[in-house]
Amino acid sequence: MTDSHLPPVVLVTGTDTDVGKTVVTAAVVATALAAGRRVTAYKPTQTGVTPGEHGDMAEVERLTGATTVEGVRLRAPMAPRPAARLEGATLPALAEHVARVESLRVCHDLVVVEGAGGLLVELTDAGETLADLALALPDCGVIIVARSALGTLNHTMLTREALSRREIRQLGVVFGAWPAHADIIETTNREHLRALPEGLLGAVPVGAPRLEPATFRDASPGWLPGLAQRLGTP
Numbered sequence: 001m002t003d004s005h006l007p008p009v010v011l012v013t014g015t016d017t018d019v020g021k022t023v024v025t026a027a028v029v030a031t032a033l034a035a036g037r038r039v040t041a042y043k044p045t046q047t048g049v050t051p052g053e054h055g056d057m058a059e060v061e062r063l064t065g066a067t068t069v070e071g072v073r074l075r076a077p078m079a080p081r082p083a084a085r086l087e088g089a090t091l092p093a094l095a096e097h098v099a100r101v102e103s104l105r106v107c108h109d110l111v112v113v114e115g116a117g118g119l120l121v122e123l124t125d126a127g128e129t130l131a132d133l134a135l136a137l138p139d140c141g142v143i144i145v146a147r148s149a150l151g152t153l154n155h156t157m158l159t160r161e162a163l164s165r166r167e168i169r170q171l172g173v174v175f176g177a178w179p180a181h182a183d184i185i186e187t188t189n190r191e192h193l194r195a196l197p198e199g200l201l202g203a204v205p206v207g208a209p210r211l212e213p214a215t216f217r218d219a220s221p222g223w224l225p226g227l228a229q230r231l232g233t234p
Contacts, residue, residue: 020176
């Protein structure tokens with residue numbers, strides 16, 4: 001790792017959709033809780049969920065017991081900006097998301113922000129993205145959630161390049177669904193990403209969301225040893 005300091009705000013983004021951002025967000029929260037941190041999670045925009053349905057933040061709460069906050073909720077299972085257009089909804093401005101994160105920081109040691117899709121998916125009507133949110137926050141870093149299989153190196157490097165060009169701090173990569181029996185492509189992907197300057201924080205196993213919450217919480221620091229080390233988890 002190039003920087004042992006963990007900022008008070010951690011943004012979780014993916015190399016694509018359905019790579020495991022929510023379960024990784026939950027594992028990050030659980031690892032921080034195991035280290036004795038006061039931690040919460042925030043999702044600026046939840047799509048693909050109707051009123052009353054179980055969303056991503058509810059899943060994080062179920063697995064970790066931590067309190068979470070959901071921003072705007074949209075029904076269509078697509079990127080926030082087109083989903084909002086379908087409903088005639090107005091998305092919160094970037095300043096509103098910044099204010100929400102800053103308010104959560106007052107009472108927590110760590111705020112974990114789960115993005116929607118990838119880094120450059122638009123979150124606001126002005127076209128601002130999770131990368132813009134990171135730039136607007138005074139002290140934050142980004143965790144990249146990646147697939148384990150073929151194609152992940154290109155997708156991960158593209159996300160890393162987008163972060164580097166904006167001079168956004170990179171905290172490391174996590175595999176969102178690591179198989180019980182990895183093939184040669186997956187193991188070489190793991191070794192390649194482990195050698196990056198910011199390193200590989202760990203891997204959450206396939207099936208982790210189906211574990212009992214107590215088991216999930218106990219196992220999370222072991223899944224994310226790079227993060228646990230930074231947090232000083234016992």
